[in-house]
Amino acid sequence: MAIVNVTPDSFSDGGERLDPTQALEDGLRFVSDGADIVDVGGESTRPGSTAVDADQELGRVLAVVEGLARRDVLVSIDTRRAEVARACLDAGARIVNDVSGLRDDPDLMKLVAQRGVPVVLMHRAGRAEEKYAVPPYDDVVEDVRRFLLERAASCEAAGIARERIALDPGLGFGKSVQENMALIAGAGRLADAGYPVLIGASRKSFIGRLTGITEPRLRDPASVWLAVEAARRGAAIVRVHDVAGTRQALAVSAAIR
Template identity: 45%
Template sequence: MSTLRGRVAGLPWWDRCAVMGVVNVTPDSFSDGGRWFDTEAAVKRGLDLADTGADLVDVGGESTRPGASRVDEAEELRRVIPVVRGLADEGVVVSVDTMRASVAERAVAAGAVLVNDVSGGLADPAMVPVVAAARVPFVVMHWRGFSQDMNSRAVYGDVVAEVVSELRARMDAVVAGGIDPERIVVDPGLGFAKEADHDLALVAHLQELRTLGRPLLVAASRKRFLGRVLAAEDGSPPPARERDAATAAVSAIAAREGAWAVRVHEVRATADAVRVARAVEGAQ
């Protein structure tokens, strides 16, 4: 199954599902509440993630949790660029998580080798031309709008079919805009304009997402649907940082289904999970 994961032009080749570690350089992340907001702490965090098994590290300076307000461009640049540079200088494979073309451009200049845009290029019309000119890989995520009102857009007749269709249309658009199709990664956008049942259905049907013909990134880490699955009898979900075992379970499922990479906040358990999944593949 590993041969079906696909290669991403411009990135290393891993013979198993890769692990993307997350560094949120934000004061208001749903997951880690600003623990890595300081540049030095964020760089150290990224290095620690790489040491514990992250194949690449995704640096973001804008919270995309439901209801979050946007940060301004200058502040996002201030948060992100020194961290990208610090990690790249240490030899880490760095991705930048941004919806702004200016941040993507500066991050690539600072050493980022992948642009992870949760809007798939929809939030900023300059994004696709910038990525095309930079000739770096681009993550196209399923997205229906900004965090402030995305929950109102979580309306589907058939979530799997609609996500596949909307992702295909977005892929076609970014290719028409000049991005090399061999540099595209797709992401179903778990938690973005989706309810828990939608997220679970997408995880259950990853094979259908792979019909898009491009490597698949699955980003389930600590998200609300896992909180719903793990909820106590009174319906209260566990805190985000208590969802890492559940995250590793989804990572194992995604790896088994041929995902190219999984994006997680805590790396060690998921690094173990994807290696076990690869060993099982090898025993078939």
């Protein structure tokens, strides 16, 4: 899953793709590099970021989604809002990826059920404007696993088919270095529940704390390694910035296995 942030303030690539033409070109390049899914988002979730309204979010992403879908790209819309998801699904998006796990907008769960589209449920404690300040976890893997399985059960009860649900433990989002590493190592425990697992470690700040690299765009080598390790541990989807590098590394890892 390639990341296309159409935002001015995302932590790694904010402003690089605020121009829809550039975002579209980059999305197509990611597909040629080997991406299976292009994830388009119009609202930053970095700690301390300010929420945008639905009109502003749609103004950023709709043309990009439409342009990619017209070229038969499998597009995922990264949004917390039913209004945004509905317009993007109408424009050709085929997956909803919600950092709130379908909690922030009750209408989004209904929409996903009605449209019969796949959904990614992410674990998130706290909110961006609060910098995801949360109490410590007792056992981060088990706590996150329990939360996600509860959300999946709620989705199934609302009419979303089990085979259309994927789970994302939400690396970053207020979690410590040790907690993030535990969640990657524990990807198999989450996958054992029978849902595909998505891991999104790419360029995140915990990599900077591990390596001392402050510039997010220079964290790609470690990000690629973590994507390979996540796949080896049971992740079905890895959400990345460096598509070409990750695709090469995954191919070599698969050959060794």
